[in-house]
Amino acid sequence: MTSTAPADLRPDPPGPDGAADLAAFGYRQELHRSLGRYASFAAGFSFISVLTTVFQFFAFGYAFGGPVFFWTWPAVLVGQLLVAACFAELAARYPISGAVYQWSSRLSNLTFGWFAGWIMVIGQIVVVAAAALALQIVLPAIWSGFQLIGSDPAPTSPDGAANAAVLGVILLVLTTLVNVVDNRVMSVINRVGVTAEIIGAVLIIVLLLTHSERSPGITFHTGAGSTGLFGALMVGSFAAAYVMIGFDSAGEMSEETHHPRRTAPRTILVALGSAGLLASLIVLGGLLAAPSLTDGHLAVDGLGYVLTSSLGDGVGRALLVDVVVAIAVATLAIQTAACRMLFSMARDGQLPLSRRLAKVNPRTGMPSAPALAVGVLAAALLLLNFASPDAFLAIGTTCIVMLYLAYAMVTGPLLVRRLRGQFPDPDGQGGTDEEGRPLFSLGRWGIPVNAVALVYGLFMTVNLAWPRAAVYDPTGGHWYFQWFTLLFLGATVAAGLLYRALRARTAVEEAPEAVPASYA
Template structure:
């Protein structure tokens, strides 16, 4: 077995390298930070958090960061050992069993495709505020689908062309996003009109709610919860990165930490800079309104263009992660038409078919928004729950292995990232956090899942019903049709029998 195969982590799964290894340190960092995409998430969801929790909703940002950091630290340790495509799926396979892994991959893949559509809708929140040129229809829902479809077509074409082009566009977009974010922080800071004490104001948002302000805060916290995830993307590109066992863990942690610092300052200074903190338009227009209100139309519009760039590269990164997940499951023959989905273009050395399939499915989901925007909102929220569930299907089996003394494995001698004696408490906190967030995200609140009439019980209970149906039907299909043929496809298997993994069940 070559040293390269040992180092890239593929040999332990029985895979031979097929993807193009061409990404550097910044490329992997950019993939993680563009998936989180601070400008996309904060500008898309600020109105929600502020509307339900007032300025004090800001505290959900550091709260979510600390919880997600526990998960990211565990993922960084896994990435040091297994930097492979479809990271969540393959990590779950190594930590638990192939059945648990399939469910984790299925949840993550389904949620990622939904997320592609959800992120594409963010164009509608920003572009029409820049210019009426981007209003192709008087129906906002239809206009959102038109703009979103155009974005998905672009990201699908880029991802299908090859990882090099994707990485270049993504890295350039992230560079612009980071510069714009820092500039926005500075401009908001020089326009401050009140002190940081504003983050203790609730504006009476807890009145009349079950649990008072705590109940309101838990709803508002979803705005932060919906943003800080996807950092595992840095490892999902591990098979296409140089020295991934060293670079992927750093990229995961740097992406999350940088996003927390930049996003937290943007939110804080926006609350301190807006002219009238009680203006009802803040809960309607969100950060876009604050930027235009504080900085004026000229400079504000320029910064909104940076948000458009951020949305574009975010969608590019989300689809890239979905493609790697589909490819990873397909090469194990764990998806319908697995051989076709796992085919790597010999010239581009990238899985083209998954790019086309994920793009087409995302557009189909997007079309739902035309006639039933409430249903789309439900599906989008459920997608986030499924991602947090997929994370739990990694951290829980990992915790079980720790308690059994089976993790971490013996160091390969490379001095890779390790939590050491902090591994167990970090892992426990990550599991508790993930479980708590799944409950908070899936809780059948009308404000989240059925905010406008007509009110239907199946929409309010949408998270529980939809996730249950997706998991049950998906796993039933796997159990009765896919399971018997599950295994690394010949075109992707290592050449020599002695290179095959020892644990047949988990491989």
């Protein structure tokens, strides 16, 4: 359905660099186009959020993999760079909000693309909740007063899990407000936060490497209690897989970015590459600088323990403050990405309450209803933490699986298009960007890169979703956490099927809907 907007809508700025291009896809410029290259990079980098996710999952990766889990980071980075390269090509050709939904729909058909978007947006909402939970990893370590419930700050304890939910809800209230105010405010917060995070990450790397207690050779050891090298790598890869997602956010923000056909492909790759490199070095530095690899602290307290014990309380706590900033900005960026996905699907009339979800405030350039919806649903997910500490891991793993599956629902149809010779110019609109230069393209490497990216994505989806009792239900008695990812994914697909069935049943009573231009 072609998007509608108030008659007095004045996109800011109204330049032709994106509005006319967007019109070719059947949409009007409603979101304010005010983001530059660094803001586009910040959107992807802040979703990945090196400090948030490394601090959040370092302890888990080490507990199951030992020092050898370091090697999962470069391995996952290479695999995700292949996926990102495919996405960069699509971002250059389809510069539209709701990236995964739009790309999958236009490469396959609207029904398949709808399920890709549906799985993606539910996964993004879960990621918002998981990111907000990360505050528990660092705030109590900075000051015990942040432990509002009980006395045990460990996220795996009942007190820590409940406190994580409370802190997470408070953060979600703040990020929801920012996502309603104005996209300029959101962009400024993102850019400042990402700059602070990059500076903090570099400082952490330098300080950890200069306080090394051992040589890098330790990374070839699995550690006590691991399940062998293969098992250590498979489970240890969860941490890296959780970190290196969300790089497609630069594509999500295409309708708010100047020269998106040129900017988005590059910022997708740069955001993932820089974040993956920084994350790998932080993990290596943490392993080398940890006072001990066998006293149990690394598997419970993670990098926070390394910073405060190796660098001293003063320096360690100061760096943890920077981590708090990164967590807040990451939660904001992920919520923003989910909002754009909801908005994109809603303006096509593809969601319940579509008219409300597709409404953009002409003054702020922000879709307010999606922000409220994502905030409320993510906060509801946090309530699972009151049920059991194991919910933390279940939520974290579920969101990774959802995003990996949605990514495969893009790389799969893209590979089919390539094999049919219908790519890299699928819409017949030419091969140049806003500056008249050739669009980003993998050229003759397109098919092999795409094929490996698809196989990698499907393999990691199965690996992450596998119901390992030792991982998801270590204390026993909570079978639903062991199967939580598959149950949640099944419920998501079932809810989607039910909605599509009800929608098809009532479609005969409604006027036929126009389909946006360029859907194949």
